[in-house]
Amino acid sequence: xxxxxxxxxxxxxxxxxxxxxxxxxxxxxxxxxxxxxxxxxxxxxxxxxxxxxxxxxxxxxxxxxxxxxxxxxxxxxxxxxxxxxxxxxxxxxxxxxxxxxxxxxxxxxxxxxxxxxxxxxxxxxxxxxxxxxxxxxxxxxxxxxxxxxxxxxxxxxxxxxxxxxxxxxxxxxxxxxxxxxxxxxxxxxxxxxxxxxxxxxxxxxxxxxxxxxxxxxxxxxxxxxxxxxxxxxxxxxxxxxxxxxxxxxxxxxxxxxxxxxxxxxxxxxxxxxxxxxxxxxxxxxxxxxxxxxxxxxxxxxxxxxxxxxxxxxxxxxxxxxxxxxxxxxxxxxxxxxxxxxxxxxxxxxxxxxxx
Numbered sequence: 034x035x036x037x038x039x040x041x042x043x044x045x046x047x048x049x050x051x052x053x054x055x056x057x058x059x060x061x062x063x064x065x066x067x068x069x070x071x072x073x074x075x076x077x078x079x080x081x082x083x084x085x086x087x088x089x090x091x092x093x094x095x096x097x098x099x100x101x102x103x104x105x106x107x108x109x110x111x112x113x114x115x116x117x118x119x120x121x122x123x124x125x126x127x128x129x130x131x132x133x134x135x136x137x138x139x140x141x142x143x144x145x146x147x148x149x150x151x152x153x154x155x156x157x158x159x160x161x162x163x164x165x166x167x168x169x170x171x172x173x174x175x176x177x178x179x180x181x182x183x184x185x186x187x188x189x190x191x192x193x194x195x196x197x198x199x200x201x202x203x204x205x206x207x208x209x210x211x212x213x214x215x216x217x218x219x220x221x222x223x224x225x226x227x228x229x230x231x232x233x234x235x236x237x238x239x240x241x242x243x244x245x246x247x248x249x250x251x252x253x254x255x256x257x258x259x260x261x262x263x264x265x266x267x268x269x270x271x272x273x274x275x276x277x278x279x280x281x282x283x284x285x286x287x288x289x290x291x292x293x294x295x296x297x298x299x300x301x302x303x304x305x306x307x308x309x310x311x312x313x314x315x316x317x318x319x320x321x322x323x324x325x326x327x328x329x330x331x332x333x334x335x336x337x338x339x340x341x342x343x344x345x346x347x348x349x350x351x352x353x354x355x356x357x358x359x360x361x362x363x364x365x366x367x368x369x370x371x372x373x374x375x376x377x378x379x380x381x382x383x384x385x386x387x388x
Contacts, residue, residue: 034199036152038140039174039182043191045136047078050105052168062103065092122162131267141267153196178263184213202261207234214258233259277367278302285326285360289353295364315371321348324363331355
């Protein structure tokens with residue numbers, strides 16, 4: 034039986050800022066877009082969350098919810114440095130570490146002999162080390178499978194941990210809302226609710242083949258998670274699935290020509306990110322994303338094995354047709370990456386400049 038810990042730092046960027054500037058303690062704080070420019074919140078502390086401020090929220094809207102909100106620019110170099118400290122702490126306990134971002138990771142401690150092999154005590158020790166050496170708090174979830182460890186890490190935040198023992202999995206998942214399952218977003222959740230499916234026990238009562246017919250591969254995943262099944266192991270060499278860039282505009286735009294000029298500036302940045310973070314990887318699709326002035330968004334994608342400017346232009350044109358008179362506040366482009374390098378992988382990294 035696996036022993037998996039999901040460690041999640043508490044309001045990480047904001048916590049680093051409060052640690053380095055004690056005057057910010059106890060005040061609503063967000064890391065993100067400045068007051069004088071449009072932008073989005075990267076993260077915020079718990080004082081700000083009490084006003085309804087959330088990550089990925091437009092800064093202007095966050096300031097309407099909380100007029101006293103303190104906005105500070107991000108310091109990514111510092112966040113990366115502290116993240117490396119935290120990763121070094123993890124490595125004292127296990128080499129099986131799967132980072133999900135700078136501030137969270139899965140750890141497989143099945144073979145760890147510290148603290149008599151108790152995953153609960155190991156998690157507590159890791160959190161204590163993080164606090165002592167970085168001045169930051171972390172929360173943790175402990176479970177025999179990955180997705181439940183991640184769910185558990187959110188149940189006793191901040192600065193706490195929650196354990197789901199193997200013999201408690203069946204009872205725990207019965208009342209678990211489907212929205213807690215990775216992949217069940219707002220739209221999928223609404224579809225499931227329309228079918229009378231609200232928690233895992235509801236899914237346990239329906240026909241598996243029906244879920245497969247209705248949702249395809251996701252139907253199988255949903256069936257497994259609703260029964261507490263997650264066969265994935267902690268993967269230190271987790272493969273990156275996509276590379277993308279996007280920009281929030283200082284002012285809304287409304288025409289295809291304007292959006293095209295924005296995209297032209299994003300393409301070199303995307304190409305550079307691919308060369309740095311996806312070297313040797315074959316792409317399999319291109320994606321264009323637009324966010325409208327009502328904060329709703331749309332994406333258009335198409336299969337492709339070469340990064341093509343002309344295809345991005347085509348997808349952008351299709352996406353703009355969905356604006357329906359709305360202004361555009363964000364433009365983004367990305368590529369999906371194949372799981373393994375394909376034949377002709379060097380070609381896959383080339384930029385097709387044909388217009």
